[in-house]
Amino acid sequence: xxxxxxxxxxxxxxxxxxxxxxxxxxxxxxxxxxxxxxxxxxxxxxxxxxxxxxxxxxxxxxxxxxxxxxxxxxxxxxxxxxxxxxxxxxxxxxxxxxxxxxxxxxxxxxxxxxxxxxxxxxxxxxxxxxxxxxxxxxxxxxxxxxxxxxxxxxxxxxxxxxxxxxxxxxxxxxxxxxxxxxxxxxxxxxxxxxxxxxxxxxxxxxxxxxxxxxxxxxxxxxxxxxxxxxxxxxxxxxxxxxxxxxxxxxxxxxxxxxxxxxxxxxxx
Ligand code: HEC
Ligand code: HEC
Ligand code: HEC
Ligand code: HEC
Ligand code: HEC
Ligand code: HEC
Numbered sequence: 001x002x003x004x005x006x007x008x009x010x011x012x013x014x015x016x017x018x019x020x021x022x023x024x025x026x027x028x029x030x031x032x033x034x035x036x037x038x039x040x041x042x043x044x045x046x047x048x049x050x051x052x053x054x055x056x057x058x059x060x061x062x063x064x065x066x067x068x069x070x071x072x073x074x075x076x077x078x079x080x081x082x083x084x085x086x087x088x089x090x091x092x093x094x095x096x097x098x099x100x101x102x103x104x105x106x107x108x109x110x111x112x113x114x115x116x117x118x119x120x121x122x123x124x125x126x127x128x129x130x131x132x133x134x135x136x137x138x139x140x141x142x143x144x145x146x147x148x149x150x151x152x153x154x155x156x157x158x159x160x161x162x163x164x165x166x167x168x169x170x171x172x173x174x175x176x177x178x179x180x181x182x183x184x185x186x187x188x189x190x191x192x193x194x195x196x197x198x199x200x201x202x203x204x205x206x207x208x209x210x211x212x213x214x215x216x217x218x219x220x221x222x223x224x225x226x227x228x229x230x231x232x233x234x235x236x237x238x239x240x241x242x243x244x245x246x247x248x249x250x251x252x253x254x255x256x257x258x259x260x261x262x263x264x265x266x267x268x
Contacts, residue, residue: 002200045133050173056082061132075099076126085127090230093201095124107232114138114150141181142166158180188215189260224251 046052051060061078062071071078071080076099080087091100098106105123108115126132142163146154157163162180175181177189186206190199205212210230217226228244228251229235235244246254 009196023196042133045131049135051135072252074132079126085192086200089204090126090200093203095202096200099125108148115148116146116150119148129199138172141175141183145182153237154182156237156241160239160241177219185212185216190215224248227251 046058051057061074063069064071067079076087076090076096090096095106098104105125107121107123109120122128129144130136131139142157146157149155162184166175166179166181167177169176175183186202188199188205189196205215210227213223213226213230217230221229225244227248228246229240231248232244232246235242235246
C-alpha cells in the first residue's frame with residue numbers, strides 16, 4: 001500500500017516538474033515557475049498533514065478524477081467530493097460569495113472595514129487560511145485572520161480571556177472545544193446527523209446578531225450574560241475584555257413575566 005502510494009506521488013511530482021519545465025504557459029500563467037525546492041517544501045508540508053495520514057495524496061486534488069487530466073492550481077471544487085459542507089457554507093458567506101457568483105475572489109482591497117496594508121491583494125479561497133498542503137487549522141483559527149483584519153475588535157482579541165484559553169492549549173493539532181478562537185464565533189462548529197463540521201459561512205453568526213448567542217456563547221455562558229455581552233457595542237469592540245455591564249430590558253421583562261407567571265401558579 002505504502003509503496004503504491006509513493007509511486008503515485010513520485011509520478012505526479014515528475015508530471016508536475018515536466019509540466020513546469022516544458023510548458024509555454026509557465027511564465028505567462030504563473031508568475032513564478034515552481035522550483036525543485038518549492039516542490040520539496042510542498043511535499044514536506046503534505047507529509048506531516050492530516051491528509052497524508054488519511055491517504056489523501058497529490059493526485060486526489062491535482063488530477064481530474066474522471067479525465068485524469070493534471071490540475072495545476074485546483075480550486076474549491078477539488079475539495080468538494082470530500083468536504084461538501086465546508087465548500088457549500090464557504091460559498092454563501094462574505095468571504096466566498098464572489099466565487100459563488102463567478103466573480104474574481106474577494107480581496108482586502110475591496111473591503112470597507114480596516115485591513116492590513118500588506119494583505120490588500122491577497123485572494124480568499126480554501127488555500128488562504130489553512131495552506132492546502134498543510135491543512136493546518138490552528139493557524140487558520142486566529143493568525144490567518146489577523147494577517148488581513150485590522151479593526152479594533154479583531155486586534156483586541158489577543159488581550160482577551162478567550163485568547164488566553166486558546167494560548168494555554170499549546171500545540172494541539174486542532175483548537176479544542178474549550179477554547180475560543182475567532183473561528184469559534186465566526187466559523188462555528190455545527191452538528192449534523194452523523195458529524196460535526198465547521199460552518200465556513202462567516203456571515204452566518206452575524207445575521208441576525210443574536211444568532212451567535214445561541215450557536216456559540218451559550219455553549220459556555222448563561223443566556224443573560226451572553227445577550228448582555230453581544231449587544232454591548234463597547235464590549236464587542238474590546239473583544240469581550242470585561243464582564244458585561246448592560247442589562248437588556250427584554251431580559252428584565254422576561255424575568256418579570258416569569259415571576260408573575262410563577263406567582264400566579266402558586267396562587268392557583
Ligand atoms: C488537499 C488538496 C491538495 C493536495 C493533497 C495537494 N495539493 Fe497541491 N495544490 C492544491 C491547491 C488547492 C493548490 C492551489 C493553491 C493556490 O490557490 O495557489 C495547489 C497548488 C500546488 C502547486 C502550485 C503552487 C504555486 O504556487 O503555483 C504545486 C506545485 C503543488 N500544489 C504540488 C503538490 C504536490 C507535489 C502534492 C503532493 C505532495 C500536492 N500538491 C498535494 C491542493 C492540493
Ligand atoms: C479524497 C478526499 C479529500 C479531498 C479531495 C480533500 N480532503 Fe481534506 N480531508 C480528508 C480527510 C479524510 C480528512 C481527515 C478526516 C476528517 O477530519 O474529515 C481531511 C481533513 C481536512 C482538514 C482538517 C485537518 C485537521 O488537521 O483536522 C482540512 C482543513 C481539509 N481537509 C481541507 C481540505 C481542502 C482545503 C481541500 C481541497 C483543496 C481538501 N481538504 C480536499 C479528505 C479529503
Ligand atoms: C477564513 C478562513 C478559512 C477559509 C477561507 C477556509 N477555511 Fe477551512 N477552516 C478554517 C478554520 C479556522 C478551521 C478550524 C475551525 C475549528 O476547528 O474550530 C477550518 C476547518 C476546516 C476543515 C475541518 C472541518 C472538520 O469538521 O473537521 C475542513 C475540511 C476545511 N476547513 C475545509 C475548507 C475548504 C474546503 C475551504 C474552501 C471552500 C476552506 N476550508 C476555507 C478556516 C478557513
Ligand atoms: C485574505 C484576507 C482575509 C482573511 C485571511 C480573513 N478575512 Fe475575513 N474578511 C476579509 C475581507 C476582505 C472581508 C470583507 C470586508 C468588507 O467587505 O468590508 C472580510 C469579512 C469578514 C467578516 C464580516 C462578514 C460580513 O458578512 O460582514 C468576518 C466576521 C470575518 N471576515 C472574519 C474572519 C475570520 C474569523 C477569519 C479567520 C478565520 C478571516 N475573516 C480571515 C478578508 C479576510
Ligand atoms: C467571543 C466571540 C468573538 C470572537 C472571539 C471574535 N469575534 Fe469578531 N465579532 C463578534 C461579534 C459579536 C461581532 C459584532 C457583530 C455585529 O456587530 O453585529 C463581531 C464582529 C466582527 C467583524 C466585523 C463585521 C462587520 O461587518 O463589522 C469582524 C471582521 C470580526 N468580528 C473579525 C474577528 C476576528 C478576526 C477575530 C479574531 C482575531 C474575532 N472577530 C473574534 C464576536 C467575536
Ligand atoms: C468554549 C467556551 C466559551 C465560549 C463558546 C464563549 N466563552 Fe466567553 N468566556 C469563557 C471563559 C472560560 C471565560 C473566562 C472565565 C469567565 O469569565 O467565565 C470567558 C470570559 C468571557 C467574558 C468576560 C471577560 C473578562 O475579562 O472578564 C465575556 C464578556 C465573555 N466571555 C463573552 C462571551 C460571548 C459574548 C461569547 C459568544 C459570542 C462567548 N463568551 C463565548 C468561555 C467561553
